[in-house]
Amino acid sequence: MDDIITLSHGAGGKHTQQLIEEVFVKAFESPFLTRDDAAVFDIKGGRVAMTTDAFVVSPPFFSGGDIGKLSICGTVNDLACMGARPLYLTCSFIIEEGFKTEDLKKIAFSMADTAKESGVHIVAGDTKVTAKGQCDGIFITTSGIGSIEGARLSGSFAQDGDAIIVTGDIGRHGCAILLSRDNYGISADISSDCAPLWGLTSEMLAVSDKLHVIRDATRGGVGTVLYEIAHQSGVCIELTQEALPVDDNVKGVCGLLGLEPLYMACEGRLVVFVSQNDAQAVLNAAKGHKYGKNAAIIGRVTSEQPGSVIVNTSIGGRRLLAQPSGELLPRIC
Amino acid sequence: MDDIITLSHGAGGKHTQQLIEEVFVKAFESPFLTRDDAAVFDIKGGRVAMTTDAFVVSPPFFSGGDIGKLSICGTVNDLACMGARPLYLTCSFIIEEGFKTEDLKKIAFSMADTAKESGVHIVAGDTKVTAKGQCDGIFITTSGIGSIEGARLSGSFAQDGDAIIVTGDIGRHGCAILLSRDNYGISADISSDCAPLWGLTSEMLAVSDKLHVIRDATRGGVGTVLYEIAHQSGVCIELTQEALPVDDNVKGVCGLLGLEPLYMACEGRLVVFVSQNDAQAVLNAAKGHKYGKNAAIIGRVTSEQPGSVIVNTSIGGRRLLAQPSGELLPRIC
Numbered sequence: 001m002d003d004i005i006t007l008s009h010g011a012g013g014k015h016t017q018q019l020i021e022e023v024f025v026k027a028f029e030s031p032f033l034t035r036d037d038a039a040v041f042d043i044k045g046g047r048v049a050m051t052t053d054a055f056v057v058s059p060p061f062f063s064g065g066d067i068g069k070l071s072i073c074g075t076v077n078d079l080a081c082m083g084a085r086p087l088y089l090t091c092s093f094i095i096e097e098g099f100k101t102e103d104l105k106k107i108a109f110s111m112a113d114t115a116k117e118s119g120v121h122i123v124a125g126d127t128k129v130t131a132k133g134q135c136d137g138i139f140i141t142t143s144g145i146g147s148i149e150g151a152r153l154s155g156s157f158a159q160d161g162d163a164i165i166v167t168g169d170i171g172r173h174g175c176a177i178l179l180s181r182d183n184y185g186i187s188a189d190i191s192s193d194c195a196p197l198w199g200l201t202s203e204m205l206a207v208s209d210k211l212h213v214i215r216d217a218t219r220g221g222v223g224t225v226l227y228e229i230a231h232q233s234g235v236c237i238e239l240t241q242e243a244l245p246v247d248d249n250v251k252g253v254c255g256l257l258g259l260e261p262l263y264m265a266c267e268g269r270l271v272v273f274v275s276q277n278d279a280q281a282v283l284n285a286a287k288g289h290k291y292g293k294n295a296a297i298i299g300r301v302t303s304e305q306p307g308s309v310i311v312n313t314s315i316g317g318r319r320l321l322a323q324p325s326g327e328l329l330p331r332i333c
Numbered sequence: 334m335d336d337i338i339t340l341s342h343g344a345g346g347k348h349t350q351q352l353i354e355e356v357f358v359k360a361f362e363s364p365f366l367t368r369d370d371a372a373v374f375d376i377k378g379g380r381v382a383m384t385t386d387a388f389v390v391s392p393p394f395f396s397g398g399d400i401g402k403l404s405i406c407g408t409v410n411d412l413a414c415m416g417a418r419p420l421y422l423t424c425s426f427i428i429e430e431g432f433k434t435e436d437l438k439k440i441a442f443s444m445a446d447t448a449k450e451s452g453v454h455i456v457a458g459d460t461k462v463t464a465k466g467q468c469d470g471i472f473i474t475t476s477g478i479g480s481i482e483g484a485r486l487s488g489s490f491a492q493d494g495d496a497i498i499v500t501g502d503i504g505r506h507g508c509a510i511l512l513s514r515d516n517y518g519i520s521a522d523i524s525s526d527c528a529p530l531w532g533l534t535s536e537m538l539a540v541s542d543k544l545h546v547i548r549d550a551t552r553g554g555v556g557t558v559l560y561e562i563a564h565q566s567g568v569c570i571e572l573t574q575e576a577l578p579v580d581d582n583v584k585g586v587c588g589l590l591g592l593e594p595l596y597m598a599c600e601g602r603l604v605v606f607v608s609q610n611d612a613q614a615v616l617n618a619a620k621g622h623k624y625g626k627n628a629a630i631i632g633r634v635t636s637e638q639p640g641s642v643i644v645n646t647s648i649g650g651r652r653l654l655a656q657p658s659g660e661l662l663p664r665i666c
Contacts, residue, residue, distance in 0.1 A: 012552030013657040035565055036487050037411035037548065038384035038479075045378030051371035052423035052476055054461045056468075078370035090385035092474045094427070126474075128387045131663060134469040135389075141425045141459075143385055143476030146371075154369050215370065219345030232368055324346040330464060 005099045010129025027108035032123035039123035049084035052143035058331040062180040064191030068110035071140040073196045076118045077216040080201040083153045084146030092126040094139040118196040157212040158233035162301040163279035165272040167286050168294040169245040170222050171264030175253050188249045195268030200289040207285045210275035217269050223262035224324045226309045234306045239299035242314040265332045338432045343462025360441035365456035372456035382417035385476035391664040395513040397524030401443035404473040406529045409451045410549040413534040416486045417479030425459040427472040451529040490545040491566035495634040496612035498605040500625045502578040504597030508586050521582040528601030533622040540618045543608035550602050556595035557657045559642045567639045572632035575647040598665045
C-alpha cells in the first residue's frame with residue numbers, strides 16, 4: 001500500500017479496507033476482528049469493569065515505548081486498578097494525512113505485542129484520517145472491559161492505618177517524554193516505565209484480601225493520585241521522603257528543571273493501599289514480579305488532616321505537599 | 334469555570350476535576366461515573382457485541398445534529414446492526430485549547446439526550462487537551478457493549494433471494510455536512526438523518542427471525558455498504574433505481590455537484606437483508622417507527638454476478654454501480 005496515510009484511507013471505501021487488511025489485521029491477528037460493525041463474543045455473567053482513555057502523546061515514539069504500547073497499557077492498567085482481569089479491548093485511530101505507513105505499522109505491532117503480554121484481545125477498531133494540520137500525527141483511543149473476580153477496590157476505600165506501596169521508581173515516563181522533546185538541551189539515560197500491569201496486580205491480589213486501593217500514577221504522577229485518594233477517602237496521607245524510589249537520573253533532571261518527581265507521570269507504576277498487616281506480603285509479591293522489582297512502602301494513612309498529603313523529609317521536617325495545579329507538561333500520554 | 338478549555342483541563346489535576354464535575358457529571362448524571370479508573374457494573378452472561386468509533390466531523394454543529402449526538406448514534410447503531418441491545422458506552426474527548434466551554438456543554442448534553450433515548454448508560458470517559466493547532470476543535474471516540482438476545486447477523490449472511498430494505502431516504506447526512514461547510518454557495522433545506530436506531534432495529538427483529546444482515550450506511554453511504562455485503566456474502570445485489578428513497582433537496586444538491594446519492598453518508602439509515610417471505614412484515618415494522626417512516630424495499634439478492642451491485646434504471650436499463658473509491662468528503666463523521 002501507499003507509503004503515507006491519505007484522506008482516502010479514512011473514507012470507509014477500498015483504501016480503508018486495504019489499510020485494515022495490510023496493517024491492523026496483520027498486526028492484531030484476532031478471530032474477533034470481522035468486517036462487521038461490532039465484535040461478538042461470549043461473556044461470563046458477573047461483575048465487569050469498563051474504561052476508556054485517549055492517547056495524544058508527543059512524540060509518538062519515545063525511549064521505552066511508543067503511543068501504541070502506551071495506549072494498551074493505559075487501558076489494561078485502568079482495568080487492573082479495579083481488580084479486573086482485562087479481557088477485550090477496542091482501539092480507534094485518528095491519523096493526520098501524510099503520517100508514515102511504516103510508523104503506523106510499528107505502532108500497530110507494538111499494540112499487538114502489549115496486548116498479547118496482557119492476555120487481552122483487540123476485538124474492534126476504527127480509523128479516521130484528517131487533513132494535514134487538523135491533528136498532530138496520530139491519536140489513539142482504547143477502551144476495554146475486564147472481569148472482577150476478587151475484592152472491590154476504589155479510591156474511596158483507603159483506611160486509617162493503611163500502608164502505601166508504590167510498585168517502582170517514580171517519574172520515569174514524564175522525564176522520558178520531556179527529554180525526547182529535546183527542548184532543554186539535557187540528555188540523560190531515562191526510559192519510560194510504560195508497562196502492562198495486570199500480571200503484577202494479580203500477584204498482589206493473590207496474597208491479600210485487604211487491598212483497598214490500587215491506582216496507576218499516570219498524568220499528574222504519584223502526588224496527584226495521592227491527593228485524589230486523600231479526598232475521595234477523606235483521609236490524610238503521610239509520606240516518608242527517603243522511602244520514595246526515584247532513579248538518580250530522574251532526580252538529576254528534576255533537580256535541574258525544578259520539577260517535583262512526585263508530580264512526574266508514570267505509566268507503569270501502581271500506588272497500592274493495603275492493611276498494615278498485609279503490607280509486607282504485598283510488597284514481597286510486587287518485588288517478585290518483573291514490573292515491581294523496586295517496589296517500596298512509601299507512607300501510611302492517618303486521620304490527622306483529612307484531604308492532605310504530608311511529606312516527612314529526610315532531615316526530620318514535615319511539609320504539606322503542594323497541591324497539583326495547572327499543566328506540568330502537555331500531551332504526556 | 335473558564336469560558337474556554339485550556340491545557341490545564343487536560344492535565345489530570347484540579348482543573349480536569351472541575352471540567353468533569355461541571356460539564357460531564359452534570360450532563361451524564363450516571364451512578365456509574367465514579368472518580369475511579371473504570372466503571373464497575375454487573376452483566377448477565379451470554380453473547381455480547383463490542384465496538385468503537387472515532388468522530389472528527391467538521392463542523393461539530395450541523396443541521397440536524399452535532400458531534401455529540403453523532404458520537405452516541407454511531408456506536409449505538411453499530412451495536413444495533415449486530416442485533417445487540419446497547420447497554421454501556423464510554424466516551425473520550427480530545428479537545429483543542431481554546432474550544433468554548435459553552436459548546437462543550439452543548440455537546441455533552443446532546444450526548445446525554447441521545448444516550449437516554451437509546452436506553453444506554455455512559456459509564457466512563459476521558460479528556461485530553463492539545464495545544465492550539467494540534468487538533469481541530471473537538472474529536473470524540475465512543476465505545477460500547479450490548480447484549481445479543483436474538484439471531485446472529487453479519488454482512489456475510491446475505492442469501493440469494495433476500496429482499497433489501499433501506500429504512501429511510503438516503504444521503505441526508507452527507508448533504509447536510511457539505512452544505513454546512515458553505516463551500517459551494519448552495520443553500521437547501523436538508524438536515525442530517527442522524528438518529529439512534531436500536532428502537533427501530535428491535536421492532537424489525539421482533540417480527541422476523543429471517544433477518545440476515547443489518548448495516549448502517551455511514552461513511553461511503555448505501556452504495557459502499559452494498560458493495561461490502563456483496564463481497565462478504567459472495568452475492569450479486571440488484572437495485573431498482575426508482576425505489577430508492579431520495580429527498581428532492583438531496584437530489585437537487587447531488588445533481589448540481591455531480592454526486593451519487595448512493596455514496597452520500599447517512600447516519601440514521603439501516604440497510605436490511607431479509608428473506609423475501611418476511612420482507613413486507615419487516616418493512617411494515619420499520620414504517621411504524623418514527624425513524625423508519627420512509628422505509629422502502631430497494632432491491633434483491635441474486636447469484637448472477639457475485640460481488641457486484643447492479644442498478645436497474647427507471648428507463649429499463651441496467652448499469653453496474655461504479656465501485657466506491659477515494660475520498661468523497663473528508664471528516665463526514
